[in-house]
Amino acid sequence: MDYLIHLAILVGIYSILAISLNLVVGYTGLLSITQAAFYGIGAYATAILLTTTGVNFFVSVLLGIVITAVVSLAIGYILSKFRGDYYALGSFGFNIIVFSIFLNWQSLTRGPLGIPGIPRPEIFGFTFSENIHFLLLTAVFAIVIFLLAQYITRSSFGRVLQAIREDEKVTQVFGYNTIFFKLTIFVIGACMASVAGSLFASYITYVDPSSFTLAESIFILSVIVLGGLADNTGAVCGAIFLILLPEILRFVGFPTDVAAQLRQATYGLILILLMLYRPQGLMGKYKI
Amino acid sequence: MKKEFALTVNKMAKHFDGVHALDDLSLEFPTGEIIGLVGPNGSGKSTLVNVLTGIVNFDEGYLTVDGSKKIKKIQAYEIADYGITRTFQDSRLFEQMTVLDNILVVITKRGVISSLFETHKDFHLAHAYKILERVGLIEKKDELAHDLSYGQRKLLEIGRALAMKNGTGEHAEIFLLDEPFAGLFPEMRKVVSEIILEMKQAGHTVLLIEHSMEIIRDLCDYLFVLDSGQLLAEGEPDAVLARKSVVEAYLGE
Secondary structure, eight states, X not given: OHHHHHHHHHHHHHHHHHHHHHIIIIITOOOOOOHHHHHHHHHHHHHHIIIIIOOOHHHHHHHHHHHHXXXXXXXXXXXXXXXXXXXXXXXXXXXXXHHHHXXXXXXXXXXXXXXXXXXXXXXXXXXXXXXXXXXHHHHHHHHHHHHHHHHHHHSHHHHHHHHHHHOHHHHHHTTOOHHHHHHHHHHHHHHHHHHXXXXXXXXXXXXXXXXXXXXHHHHHHHHHHHHOBTOHHHHHHHHHHHHHHHHHGGGSOOOGGGXXXXXXXXXXXXXXXXXXXXXXXXXXXXOO | OOOSEEEEEEEEXXXXXXXXXXXXXXXXXXXXXXXXXXXXXTSSHHHHHHHHTTSSOOSEEEEEETTOOOBSOOOGGGGGGGTEEEOOSSOOOOTTSBHHHXXXXXXXXXXXXXXXXXXXXXXXXXXXXXXHHHTTOGGGTTSBGGGSOHHHHHHHHHHHHHHOOOSSSOSOOXXXXXXTTTTOOHHHHHHHHHHHHHHHHTTOEEEEEOSOHHHHHHHOSEEEEEETTEEEEEEOHHHHHHOHHHHHHHHTO
């Protein structure tokens, strides 16, 4: 049972990450592959604040959002100079830079040693130390972020994001100074990822740089491509699917001596088949 | 108070790798008229519309809009404030959005914050439905623009330009239509020419790029003929089209 709760918490955290990136990639068409950097900033903000200053978890979430907003505004501004494939490559670079900072700013992050002993969230004397309680907390955050994403994407603002994705120049011709729209959604997406990071740090009670690599950003991108771009429910479905699929494969009954390898290969094969036969993803309305 | 000229182009030049797409071109668009723009392929018609709408920058010269001061550089996102709206020769719709959303996106508020907290949804929807009725696409409203036929795409582009609410309302509105009739069936042509005439009746200025001389004679009050980025002739359509140099420019195409 605890195993299922653990998976559900991960699904919640990855749902937040997927929703956040989907706003940027799926709706606005900015192929950003640096979401793990913002996820990491949130995680480290909570880790450092909780272990050194002892502020409340929820305060650390807010401070993480503020730091992420500033950093993502700068990164988003520089990335706004890039187009298409170059945007993706530029965003790679920022993920690597932020990862290097986590790894090398040892006085702050303890580098590869990581930060252990992060306490669980506490509010009005109640501590979310039981996983089932932490799951409820994660669910509340995930639902709030899902509803926020639904509001944004259904607003006039959300429609403009899609227009930018379809044809930025034409969107400008109709009076939109598109750079502000792109920056706004980039920062909103980054802040949501930061919240996921805070939850992750407090749940695992330990952070180190290895959780926030480029590979993690690519994984988040896979989640939304599989779940379906430009659909918030799709992002959640993608998270459920990609977190649970490797776990389900544990119960398939591969011969024990090659089980791990077969699981990996089957996992890869399923992803390839899915993309081949359903390129718009599980729920998606839009193909890259 | 509307000025005599809705838009003026002054000594404008645009070079592409040594080719003079626009060569020291000066034009004055009379306010409230339908102005034809003709010329052989490559004469600079689409380039003119592109530099006027910030799609490409021009190298030299300036423009004025409704008696404004000299505009030496214009960004695509600024043209709406000057009251300029355009269509594209090859329809550039928001492909993976619905027909309705293609219209709504040009009606709603243009600021980041104001669009995020937009409150006039029903009002905008009513306006969009009216536009879609006008161009005969109301039954297609929930289909993706991508799935429309060629003619329907052209009509949606016209509808999108028509739906546009420009600037502050102080300016005369200017519509730059790049071959809106090309490839349309007769009944669709009729809708488009009616819409253009309605634009004129509303006091707007229309620039119409068109290859059919019949349409030019029917609709236009004034005509510019471009050749190699220069103004070859201008004036009343019938008189201009009768000129020998104009006929030669076309036959020599």
